[in-house]
Every structure is written in C-alpha cells, then in structure tokens.
Amino acid sequence: MNYCSNCGNRVVLKVPEGDFLPRHVCPNCGTVHYLNPKIVVGSVPEYQGRILICRRGIEPRHGFWTIPAGFMENDETLQAGAAREAKEEARIQVEIGSLLLLANVTHARQVHVFFRSRMLTPDFGVTHESLEVKLVTADEIPWDELAFPSTEFALRRYVEDRAAGQERHHVAEMHRRFG
C-alpha cells in the first residue's frame, strides 16, 4: 500500500495512538488502513454418495483438483458464499450443511471455512474457472493431484467422518506446501 484510498495522499507506516502494530496511515486525512486476513468459503458437495471435485482452470494451482471454494464477498453469509462458489465453479445447486473445517492458513493470510453440502440435482458442468468437473467415489479421489493442503485435509476428514457415521467439525492449521 502506497497511497491513501480515501484522499490519494501518500501513506506512511506508523503505530497509531492506542494501537500496537504499524499501520498505513494517511498524514493528510488521518485514515488508518488496516489489513486483515481474508475468508475462503467452500464445501464438499455430495450426490448419492459420490463427491464432486473440480480441476482448476485458474491460477494458483492450475490443473490441480479442488472442491468448490473462493473468497467470501461482502453482504453474503458464509453459507451463501459457499453455495455461490459451487455454482460458479461447477454449475451445481447445493444445500449447505454442517461445518466441516475451520482452518488457519496463516502464511496466505486466509481463514478457510468449509461445509458439507448436498447437490440438489445431479447436474454439473465446467465454467471458466474449472477445466473439468466430476463426481467420484472416495476411492477415486486423486490424492496426489489436489490443489491445496486444506483441500486434502477437508476431503480426508469428510471421508473418515462419513465412514464413522459422524458430522464432526475440525479446527486446524494448514502449512505451506513444499515442492
């Protein structure tokens, strides 16, 4: 951040009075610009026992498999955001269910919030964000070709919990991928 988004003046880095961290502050209009983590919302969609996954058509991790998820927008709930992403990435209509994963992705300055979801119809399709979309059994999940640590974590817990007949929620930390 170089300029004040309110008045266009150059900002300076300083600790505002009563604060404890340096912030981008505008010496002209006084605005303090805070930078906060972003929320990624998504779901593991299921239809008659099979799980829907998408092959990413955009960066990062182009070509790798993921569940429908993306940045939460203003003026929507977590569940509405997760349903919107399912529609945008896989052209599916879902009913959002229980909380599956609340994940700290600190290195990316993100928090991921994933739910279970139920596809209301068997229809799905590719979009400009997805190269390929398919319904798979638990055994068919391409574990070595998943896009993000939180994708793998969510799918593993989903499959385990389902096998145990439970809908548990998980709070976890995701670390940077290596290699």
Added chain:
Amino acid sequence: MNYCSNCGNRVVLKVPEGDFLPRHVCPNCGTVHYLNPKIVVGSVPEYQGRILICRRGIEPRHGFWTIPAGFMENDETLQAGAAREAKEEARIQVEIGSLLLLANVTHARQVHVFFRSRMLTPDFGVTHESLEVKLVTADEIPWDELAFPSTEFALRRYVEDRAAGQERHHVAEMHRRFG
C-alpha cells in the same frame, strides 16, 4: 474507496473480465481492489467456574458489557488472535479451547469466531479499551447490558452447553440490533 492504493490514480467502479460484481479498478495500473468481510475473534474466558466480562471503554457500544474480542490481524491464527484480545482488553492469559460460535454478522460485513477459553491465572485488569473487568457467575451476567447480539448469543450457548456438560459449536446469523 476513491484512489488506487498502489499508484494513487482515481479508481473506477466496473465489473472486471470474468468477474460478476463491480469492483474498484485502477485504469492506470490495472489493480482490482476487492473488499471482503473482516473476522472478529474472541473467547469466553472462564476461571474456576466464573466467566470474565469487560465493560467497553471504546465505541461502538461504549459502557456495555462484552467478552474479549476484536479484529483478527494478519499473520496470526484465530486462536492467537483470540488470546491477544483477551490480553489487550482484560490483561488475562488464556488457553484457547473449543469452538463455541461461528456467526455471520452480514450487516456489519463481519464473521465472528468465538472460542471457549481457560484463564491460566486469576489475574485481570482494566486497559484503555475496558472501563471495568470482572469475573461473574452465570446468574450475574448483565443480560440487558450486553454490547452485541453475538455477545449475548455466545454467552447464552456457553452457559447452556456447560450446564449440559457439552462443548458444542454453533453456526448462526446475527441481526442488527433495534432500539
């Protein structure tokens, strides 16, 4: 948002290619400025059966009672943020426990994430953010003088769950206060 925080040019509102919502876009450097909901992290701290609450010394809701909570910062986990807020608002050291509440506060463009927490020592004190800090029994909670809907929701579920011997998590929507 009026100016590009990257180059200082005036921004325009338009729907970027492949997007579906109008964004603040810089016609000079091409930066798209997204606005996303912010995360508020906090906890219900307990010490030997009593609950810690703080009377707010800052706006909004100056003078009303709350649990220690505030905006999550970059480069910290949800739990680290909740522990930091407990220290900043009540000078307490806590161990963060199970997830209590995940709340959509859509009208404020916030998501609240509250945990249970355990005070490691009985020490607490006021800060510039809190006029008063105290440990109360469930019967002593000032229900009519709580700061926010999520404060009341979290405390009610906390007390109920504890009475039932459970540590459940709740996913809920908070609506604007009236009056």
